[in-house]
Amino acid sequence: VAGLPNNFVFAQTGTYTFTMVTDPNNQFAECNENNNTLVRHITVTNLPDMRILSQHIAPSKLNPEPGEPITMNVSYENIGQSNINQQMKLKLLIDNIPVDSVYPVNGLVTGGTTTVAIPASWSSSLVGIHVIRAIIDADDVVNEGNETNNEATRSFVVGSSANLFFNQFFASNNIPAPGDTIILTARIGNNGDLATEADVSFYYLNDQLDTLLIGTSAIAVPANDSITLTFPWKVINNSTVLAARITNASELEFTYDDNRATTLIGGPPQVTVVSAAACTGTDGGSMTAVVTGGKPPYTFSWSNNASSQTVNGAAGSYSVTVTDILNRTATASGVIADSNCCPPCTKAPKKPSLLISGMSSTGATNKFCPGDTIIVSVKIPDPTACSYSWTVPPGTVLLGGQGTDSIVLALDGNFAATSNIYASAINTCGTSAIGTGKLNRGAKPGTPGSITGIQDGLCDVSGVTYVIPTIGGLVYNWYFDTVNTATGAGIITSGQGTGMVTADFTSAWVKGVIHVTASNACGTSGARKMTNLKPAPGKPAGITGPSQVTAYQAGVQYSI
Missing domain, CATH: 2.60.40.10 (Immunoglobulins)
Known part of the structure; x- marks a missing residue:
């Protein structure tokens, strides 16, 4: 089993394709080279589940x-x-x-x-x-x-049945050495009304996380009674999960949820940290967790929310919690030292030129709305700069990067229509001229396009569809006029938030209006309306048939 070293966060809705390749460089000769790639598609929605x-x-x-x-x-x-x-x-x-x-x-x-x-x-x-x-x-x-x-x-x-369950399961030695013989003991009860026979199998988990059989014993347990079963095992893996499982009961059990038990052997993980200093004003330092004991793979949780074995950061104190595959933990802490390691210089750094990027909810370049997260970076960092000083405008929150050549900002509801970000580069020879970057606020959506759908015969009908042209990234809100909304005569039954909805109308419907607005984080558009939604059928089309007939003529046909 393998996993990504860091969690993956889906930034927006849509279908994502994950491709996993083992032996990507064809390092190993295989009898079948055609099954090394696994592709999975995951659809991310913004709907209830x-x-x-x-x-x-x-x-x-x-x-x-x-x-x-x-x-x-x-x-x-x-x-x-x-x-x-x-x-x-x-x-x-x-x-x-x-x-x-x-x-x-x-x-x-x-x-x-x-x-x-x-x-x-x-x-x-x-x-x-x-x-x-x-x-x-x-x-x-x-x-x-x-x-x-x-x-x-x-x-x-x-009616009468058996029910086997594990009352106890443990090893005679919880910290054995490889090759030691230990005794596995299981106390198995039967709180059912029928005596039953069954098999009890013992397993261990190897370092590849495969479950391997140790051995199996047959048991017979009287009704409302229990037995003790022991089984010897010569230890192959001395830091693992041991499991016991009841199978093949001769009588029906009223629950099988309690037919498995586990216990752990081996010591928990231990962790120490080693670090490398950071240059003053930078986040170029590092700290690495060194793990011994426990059972890999391990996960890492740092005090700065990093999840890799090595964390990079500025000078300061850091701590890490390590968890092994058996959910046992160990913690350690240390310090990344501050080192005055600025490069040599003969003059102050150059004025920085700024680049603005990030995921905009409007879909437009450098058109942002409250709630967006953006990255502002120096296009070409000056190699003589020790650090960068950033000034961010009102309506923004600096999430990280102060002192470095790249910062992360979050925009809140006070974000103005146009705002400037300022940065200057610093070294031991001086401070550069101030570079400026401009943030632009996006616009709220325009009024949606025309609504398509039926307008007549809406008395006591269901499943009526209304559609508008849509633009990606927008949320559409549909609603009826206040009179019909108050009486519940018109109800949006599905599709709310999208460009196509289905509505039901009761017999209480009176001539009314359906509205739809479009929204993004910058605001809500004006409403598009379809008026004259009437309960009565529409006027029939023209009548087809002869315009002149003779007296007493029969069987003359007319249609619409």
Whole structure:
């Protein structure tokens, strides 16, 4: 298993392609060179994502008697964008037969979780395994980034059954040497009503994170009793995870969640730090974490939020926490010294010329809005400069880089239409003339284009679509006139925030208007309107048929 040394942050929505190549330089001769590349596409959305997991389904009993009623709690969560103003249905089935639904249940903030008690109880005289199925947003009214995780299942058993579980699992020596023989001990209980036989297998994790079998023993455990099992192992890896697993039970178990146990052997990681000094006024120093013990791979968390083994920075104190693959930690701290190591000079540095870059929410070059993050750097740093002094305008926050040839700024709501950034280069011979860079504020969007959609016959109809031309990066807000909004006669059911929405109209709809505005971080446009949305059908088209007929003529046809 391999991973990126640093976390990757998705800067905007869209589809990202990750390409992973092993042996990219063809250093090793292989029997198959065609399977060294893995490509994965990840779609990043800015939508809610309602989710239910199996562990979110909680029956009051996992092993009821025949005919014994049970109740159920179901939890759901939102792992996407907040949708606290939306409502949806939670539905519960057992053996694919509907039991009950709860409506409305509310949307959640990002990362939020809530639990719902299902009003109806359930019982069955049918002995054996049954499957609960819970579905959030059962009517599919919420537009989500992932619609495939809205349901989960969990099984339980009605009537007599077994249930094996690990009461204890440990090694006789937690810090063995390679080649030592240790005894693995497992205390296995059965809190079910039936005696059962099963297999218990023991494993260890090697340095490639593969799970390797140590050995297997057969067991027999009486009902409502427990046994002790021991197993010798000649230690191959003395810093690892040991695991035990119960399989092949001869009787049905009412839960299998407790059929695995783990324990650790080997000492935790230890860490020391070594550092290199930083030149005065620069962030050219470094500090490296040196790890011994524990089990790799390791992760690093520095006091300046870096996550690599070596951190670069200015003079000062730093600390690091190291975590191994077994989640054991060690900490160390040290100092990057300050060194007066400016290069020789004969005159003050040259006036710096500034370059402005960064991700603009407007999509335009050097047109920024509040909330944008930008980078301002010296185009060609003077090799004789020791440091740079920066002055940033109101409405900006300096996130880092003071003293270096590049800074990072965040723009807040006070960012003015046009602002200047100033920088001067410094060495032991003097200070340069001041260089200037100009930041320009972007504009709010223009009024959206014409709305396309039907205007007549809107009494008690659903699924009516309205569309406008769109521009990337903008959010579109749709709404009806105040009269129909107040009565709930018109409702935007899907697509809010995009250039295409679907709306439902009730029989209470009166002639009204649909509006849409466009927004970015710089502001909101004027509203585009479609008026005369009428409940009655439109005037029929012209009538087709003969204009002259004779007396008593029959069967004359007219159509529209």
